[in-house]
Amino acid sequence: MDQLRVGLVGGGPWARSVHAPALAAHPGVELAGVWTRRAEPAREITAVHGGTAFAEFDELLEEVDAVAFAVPPAVQGALVVPAAAAGKHVILDKPLAESLPAAEHAAAAIAEAGVCSTTVFTLRFHPPVRAWLAGLPAGPADADTTATARWLSGALLGGPYSASAWRAERGALLDIGPHLVELLDAALGEVVAVEFAHGGEPDLWRVGLRHVGGARSTLTLSLAMPVDPTEMEVTAFGSVGRHVLTDRPSDATVSYVALLDELLDAIAGGRADGPFSAARSLHVQRVLARAEELARE
Numbered sequence: 001m002d003q004l005r006v007g008l009v010g011g012g013p014w015a016r017s018v019h020a021p022a023l024a025a026h027p028g029v030e031l032a033g034v035w036t037r038r039a040e041p042a043r044e045i046t047a048v049h050g051g052t053a054f055a056e057f058d059e060l061l062e063e064v065d066a067v068a069f070a071v072p073p074a075v076q077g078a079l080v081v082p083a084a085a086a087g088k089h090v091i092l093d094k095p096l097a098e099s100l101p102a103a104e105h106a107a108a109a110i111a112e113a114g115v116c117s118t119t120v121f122t123l124r125f126h127p128p129v130r131a132w133l134a135g136l137p138a139g140p141a142d143a144d145t146t147a148t149a150r151w152l153s154g155a156l157l158g159g160p161y162s163a164s165a166w167r168a169e170r171g172a173l174l175d176i177g178p179h180l181v182e183l184l185d186a187a188l189g190e191v192v193a194v195e196f197a198h199g200g201e202p203d204l205w206r207v208g209l210r211h212v213g214g215a216r217s218t219l220t221l222s223l224a225m226p227v228d229p230t231e232m233e234v235t236a237f238g239s240v241g242r243h244v245l246t247d248r249p250s251d252a253t254v255s256y257v258a259l260l261d262e263l264l265d266a267i268a269g270g271r272a273d274g275p276f277s278a279a280r281s282l283h284v285q286r287v288l289a290r291a292e293e294l295a296r297e
Contacts, residue, residue, distance in 0.1 A: 003027075003028055003029055003030040004028060004029050004030070004065050004066055004089075004263075004264060004267065005029075005030045005032040005063065005064045005065045005066070006023050006029050006030065006031060006032060006064060006065070006066045006067070006068055006091070007032050007033050007034070007035065007054070007060040007061070007063065007064035007066070007067050007068070007088075008020060008023060008031065008033070008034045008035075008045070008051075008067075008068050008070065009034075009035050009036075009057070009060070009067055009068065009069050009070065009071055009075075009076075009079060010036060010069060010070030010071040010075075011034065011036035011038075011041025011042055011044070011045055011070075012041075012070060012071075012164075013160035013161060014070045014093070014161075015034075015041075015045065015070035016045060017160075017252075017253075018070075018120075018252045018253055018256055019068050019070045019091075019256070020034070020045050020048070020049045021049065021253055022253040022256040022257055022260065023049070023068060023260070024049035024050060024051075025253075025257075026257060026260050028260065028261075028264045029260055029264075030051075031049055031050055031051045032051050032052065032060075032063055032064045033046065033051040033052035033053065033054050033060055033063060033064070034046050034051060034052075034053055034054065034060075035053075035054040035055075035056070035057050035059075035060040039053065039055065042054065057079060057082075058082075061082070061083060061086045061088060064088060065088065065089065066088055066089035066090065066091065066116075066263075066267075067079075067080075067083045067088050067089075067090050067091070068090075068091035069090065069091065069092055069093050070093055071093070072098070072164075072165070072166040073093075073095050073096070073097050073098040073166060073174070074097070074098035074102075074166070076092065076093055076096070076097060076106075077096065077097025077098055077099075077102040077103065077105070077106050078102075080092065080096075080097075080106045080109065080110065080278075081105065081106060081109040084106075084109045084110045084112075084113040084115050084117075085109060085113055087113060087115060088115060089115045089116040089117065089263070089267060090110060090115060090116075090117045090118075090278070091117075091118055091119075091120065091259070091263065092117060092118065092119045092120065092278060092281055093119070093120055094119055094120065094121065094178035094179070094281060094284070095174050095178055095281070095284070095285050095288065096119075096278060096281040096282060096285050097285070098166070099289075100285060100286060100289040103281070103282050103285045104282060106278065106282075107278040107279055107281070107282040110277075110278040111272075111278070111279070114272055115272060116263060116266045116267050116271070116272050116274065116277075117272070117274070117277045117278040118259055118262065118263050118266070118274055118276045118277065119276045119277070119278070119280060119281045120255075120256065120259065121178070121179060121182050121183075121276055122179065122249055122252050122255045122256075123179050123182075123183055123248060123249070123255075124182065124183065124186070124255075124276065125254075125255035125256070125258040125259050125262075126247070126248065126249045126254075126255050128245070128247035129183070129245065129247070129248075132187075132234075132243060132245040132247075133183075133186055133187055135243055136187055136236060136240055136243055137240050137241075139189070139213070140188065140189030140190070140211060140212045140213030140214075140215070141187075141188040141189055141211060141213050141214075141215035141236070141238070141239070141240050142213050142214050142215060142238075142239055143213070143214030143215065143216075144238045144239040145188060145213075145214075145215035145216075145236065145237070145238035145239050145240050146215065146216055146217065146218075146236075146237060146238050147184055147187065147188055147215065147216075147217035147218075147234065147235060147236040147237070148217065148218050148219075148220075148233075148234070148235050149180040149183070149184060149217065149218070149219045149220070149233070149234045149235075150219075150220045150221075150231060150232065150233050150234075151172070151176045151179075151180060151219075151220075151221050151222075151230070151231070151232045152220070152221075152222050152225040152227050152230065152231040152232075153172070153176070153222065153223050153225065153227065153230040153231075154223070154224065154225055154226050154227055154228055154230075155167070155175075155223045155230075156168060156171075156203060156223040156224045157224060157226060167223060171199065171203040171205065171221075171222075171223060171224075172203055172204075172205055172221035172222050172223040172224075173199065173205045173207070173221060173288060173291060173292065173295075174288060175223060176221050176223065177205070177207070177219065177221055177288050177291070178281070178284050178285070178288065180219050180221070180234070181209070181219070181284050181287050181288065182280070182284050183234065184209060184211075184217045184219075184234070185211070185283070185284070185287075187234075187236055188211040188213070188215040188217060188236065189211040189212040189213045189215065190211065190212045190283075191209045191210070191211055191212075191283075191287050192210055192211065192212050193209070193210040194207065194208070194209060194210075194287060194290040194291050194294055195208040195209065195210055195216070196208040196294060197290075197291035197292070197293075197294040197295040198295060199292075199295040201224075202222070202224035202225070203222050203223050203224035204220075204221075204222045204224075204225075205219065205220070205221040205222065205291075205295075206218065206219070206220055206221075207219040207221070207291045209287070215238075230248075232246065232248045233245065233246050234246075259276075262274065
């Protein structure tokens with residue numbers, strides 16, 4: 001194919017500011033159209049970026065090679081199953097679904113269909129983050145290694161995401177948590193246990209993780225802190241040395257373009273098991289589900 005025909009599902013701030021402009025601008029991609037549950041957002045996006053405003057999700061599936069999801073986790077978890085069954089590659093938001101069973105069902109559907117999938121772990125497509133990871137010793141970190149990750153934001157206090165119902169309900173753990181859990185997993189080795197998790201007001205989460213080689217890490221997360229700009233820092237220290245990361249993407253479309261480049265390469269090579277696939281997203285969601293479970297005890 002000359003271009004990958006991608007259909008965008010969703011019409012909120014993330015769809016408008018990141019998905020649509022990046023898809024429309026990429027030379028290897030055609031933004032074939034948009035579907036939203038209310039017709040008006042889809043028409044507004046296609047008026048700016050081109051493509052067809054589809055009246056039904058099934059109509060979009062008939063006209064595309066891949067589907068990009070920019071919707072709440074409950075909606076994504078439901079719609080990704082028929083998309084994969086129709087043979088469409090998928091660009092996933094995080095978390096994969098609203099619950100662990102729904103995420104397992106979605107990941108199984110993608111695996112059974114054999115389609116390519118990738119997840120918008122924005123940090124992991126950011127060059128400074130990749131350089132930070134490359135500076136760490138290879139292999140799982142040992143028990144003499146500790147890492148801390150802090151992400152404090154006021155996104156629920158005002159701005160484009162303050163009206164997001166699922167973020168208000170599930171908080172920073174399900175919104176920011178996937179990014180940092182996935183990054184720490186890549187930095188120190190697979191997360192094998194959640195040792196503690198506490199959630200409090202105002203949307204303040206503290207989570208402790210244990211990694212396969214014995215390293216431990218802690219996360220502090222909030223979407224309801226009166227800070228501007230957002231505070232983000234990840235530090236690994238101990239036998240790995242001392243490695244500090246404070247650079248997060250200022251323009252998420254740049255990371256999204258890198259995601260598209262890698263997805264196109266995977267599709268061309270027939271590789272369905274990329275590093276940010278649905279299976280990776282499911283692993284992260286299992287960690288988060290355990291943290292939610294501990295926080296309720």
